[in-house]
Amino acid sequence: MNKLLDLLRGDTEADRVVPPTGFTVLLTLASSAAMAFLAVFVLALALSAGRQASAWEDALSDTATVRISAPADELEAQANAVETILAQTPGVGATHRLTADEQAQLLAPWFGEELPLDTLRLPILIEVSLDGEGPDPQGLRQRFAAEAPGAVFDDHGRWRAPMIDAASGLKTISLIALLLIVAVTGVTIALAASAALAANGQVIDVLRLVGAEDSYITRAFVRRFTLRTLIGAIGGTVVGLIAVALIPNVSLDGAVSDVGLRGFEWLLPFLVPVGAAMLAFGATRFAATRRLAEVS
Amino acid sequence: MMQKQCDMNDVPAIELHNAAMSYGGRTLFRDVGITLAQGSFHFLTGPSGAGKTTLMKLCYGALRPTEGRVSVFGEDTGHMSRDEIARMRRNVGVVHQDCQFVDHLSVSENVLLPVKVSGAVAEDLDANLSELMGWVGLTNLADHRPAELSGGERQRAALARAVILSPDVILADEPTGNVDWEMSLKILNLLIELNRLGKTVLCATHDMSLIRQAKTRVSARVLRLRGTSIELAGAEL
Numbered sequence: 001m002n003k004l005l006d007l008l009r010g011d012t013e014a015d016r017v018v019p020p021t022g023f024t025v026l027l028t029l030a031s032s033a034a035m036a037f038l039a040v041f042v043l044a045l046a047l048s049a050g051r052q053a054s055a056w057e058d059a060l061s062d063t064a065t066v067r068i069s070a071p072a073d074e075l076e077a078q079a080n081a082v083e084t085i086l087a088q089t090p091g092v093g094a095t096h097r098l099t100a101d102e103q104a105q106l107l108a109p110w111f112g113e114e115l116p117l118d119t120l121r122l123p124i125l126i127e128v129s130l131d132g133e134g135p136d137p138q139g140l141r142q143r144f145a146a147e148a149p150g151a152v153f154d155d156h157g158r159w160r161a162p163m164i165d166a167a168s169g170l171k172t173i174s175l176i177a178l179l180l181i182v183a184v185t186g187v188t189i190a191l192a193a194s195a196a197l198a199a200n201g202q203v204i205d206v207l208r209l210v211g212a213e214d215s216y217i218t219r220a221f222v223r224r225f226t227l228r229t230l231i232g233a234i235g236g237t238v239v240g241l242i243a244v245a246l247i248p249n250v251s252l253d254g255a256v257s258d259v260g261l262r263g264f265e266w267l268l269p270f271l272v273p274v275g276a277a278m279l280a281f282g283a284t285r286f287a288a289t290r291r292l293a294e295v296s
Numbered sequence: 297m298m299q300k301q302c303d304m305n306d307v308p309a310i311e312l313h314n315a316a317m318s319y320g321g322r323t324l325f326r327d328v329g330i331t332l333a334q335g336s337f338h339f340l341t342g343p344s345g346a347g348k349t350t351l352m353k354l355c356y357g358a359l360r361p362t363e364g365r366v367s368v369f370g371e372d373t374g375h376m377s378r379d380e381i382a383r384m385r386r387n388v389g390v391v392h393q394d395c396q397f398v399d400h401l402s403v404s405e406n407v408l409l410p411v412k413v414s415g416a417v418a419e420d421l422d423a424n425l426s427e428l429m430g431w432v433g434l435t436n437l438a439d440h441r442p443a444e445l446s447g448g449e450r451q452r453a454a455l456a457r458a459v460i461l462s463p464d465v466i467l468a469d470e471p472t473g474n475v476d477w478e479m480s481l482k483i484l485n486l487l488i489e490l491n492r493l494g495k496t497v498l499c500a501t502h503d504m505s506l507i508r509q510a511k512t513r514v515s516a517r518v519l520r521l522r523g524t525s526i527e528l529a530g531a532e533l
Contacts, residue, residue: 016401016405017398017401017409017412019400202396202398202399203398205396206396206397206398206409207398207409207413208382208385209358209385209390209392209396210385210386210409210410210413210457211382211383211384211385211386211410211413211414211461212382212413213378213379213382213383213413214378214379214382215379216413292378296353296357296358296359
């Protein structure tokens with residue numbers, strides 16, 4: 001804590017003794033800005049993926065569909081039997097038999113608006129709202145097999161699982177990408193600091209010769225690189241936030257939507273510059289400690 | 297308190313006990329035992345490559361002996377931490393042959409470096425600096441960069457930097473190596489003045505004329521590295 005306070009307080013004398021090394025200034029600023037920009041994007045992607053997974057889970061978890069395919073003369077009777085069974089089954093809430101118009105609407109993306117439904121033999125679809133844990137699917141299927149053999153109970157698990165898996169996978173990949181960004185940023189700053197330390201080898205030798213403690217030398221480098229990284233990361237974060245704000249919402253019938261940040265999530269990217277500065281603090285201290293160990 | 301003061305004064309400024317130094321299988325010297333009493337003046341001489349600079353480095357903790365031990369005011373440098381070594385160097389001013397300056401700082405800023413890094417709060421710092429720059433004859437060059445100085449001026453600037461914290465020991469490694477005879481005498485005069493102020497001086501040089509000149513004015517002992525051992529040089533100088 002004291003070290004951080006010392007860092008913020010600064011030491012203009014130490015800053016003056018260690019000259020800025022041209023290319024490392026640009027390297028640190030540019031890399032921290034670029035990494036912060038990417039971090040904001042990846043963070044937005046991870047949060048969106050997590051949100052999408054939850055949305056898909058919530059949207060489909062409390063509904064099921066019964067599809068009745070039977071010869072034309074039995075179709076209506078089996079549909080009625082299914083409705084009766086559903087009405088008697090615990091865990092089943094409201095049911096709704098899809099009208100011809102609603103079925104046409106569902107098929108429109110594949111067959112167009114002008115589909116002549118009356119010429120096709122379509123199954124009857126019954127949308128089922130589930131209460132609590134929902135019905136026992138095995139028991140329900142057995143009753144359907146006995147009383148309406150053309151009915152198939154679909155709890156959407158077959159569709160839901162891969163979508164949730166995909167969203168979760170995207171979230172995991174985003175988090176891995178975030179970790180890689182952190183690692184690459186740390187390594188880049190450590191390399192830039194090492195280069196600056198090497199370029200200032202004579203200064204370090206002189207400082208040790210005249211009685212400078214390691215903390216004095218380290219402080220000058222750590223402060224400089226931490227501040228540069230902070231400035232670069234703030235710039236990258238701001239640009240990243242603007243870019244995220246400009247991402248258009250793409251909605252393909254609910255399949256992909258809501259990419260970006262929502263509500264309090266807009267505050268999270270502001271942790272990126274803070275994290276980057278802490279990373280720079282650690283990476284530069286590590287590089288400085290290693291370099292100083294080589295100086296007597 | 298008085299007893300303690302007397303005891304402290306009895307402690308040698310620098311002491312090497314059976315010190316040996318080897319590099320890559322080559323022994324520079326071994327079983328070196330020397331004692332520099334406080335306020336003494338010593339020259340360290342020997343042919344090039346004999347290990348003068350290495351021995352000097354042992355004296356300010358830049359190197360540790362491969363065998364034996366080195367003590368500075370009774371403290372074994374081998375047991376000192378890096379920070380303790382740094383603090384010890386504030387009491388041991390070092391002048392290198394190649395001077396070693398921070399090139400982008402002015403001469404006066406370089407001279408002030410030990411004060412800055414030690415965090416010492418010195419009263420009348422400007423007046424002291426001015427006096428010190430006058431003492432080494434660099435008043436008019438205080439704002440110049442080290443690269444703009446001649447060899448002798450750089451040596452005197454390095455000497456000013458070495459003494460600004462008023463250390464008890466001055467180690468000068470070939471301080472006259474790159475300067476003409478006139479400048480060598482000026483630097484020698486400064487070292488003698490420091491010794492007269494009670495400072496312990498160890499000056500490494502291969503310049504026998506300089507040593508002979510010094511011996512006419514100050515009670516200096518001459519240590520000579522020969523082979524892998526060190527000996528006290530006698531009247532043949």
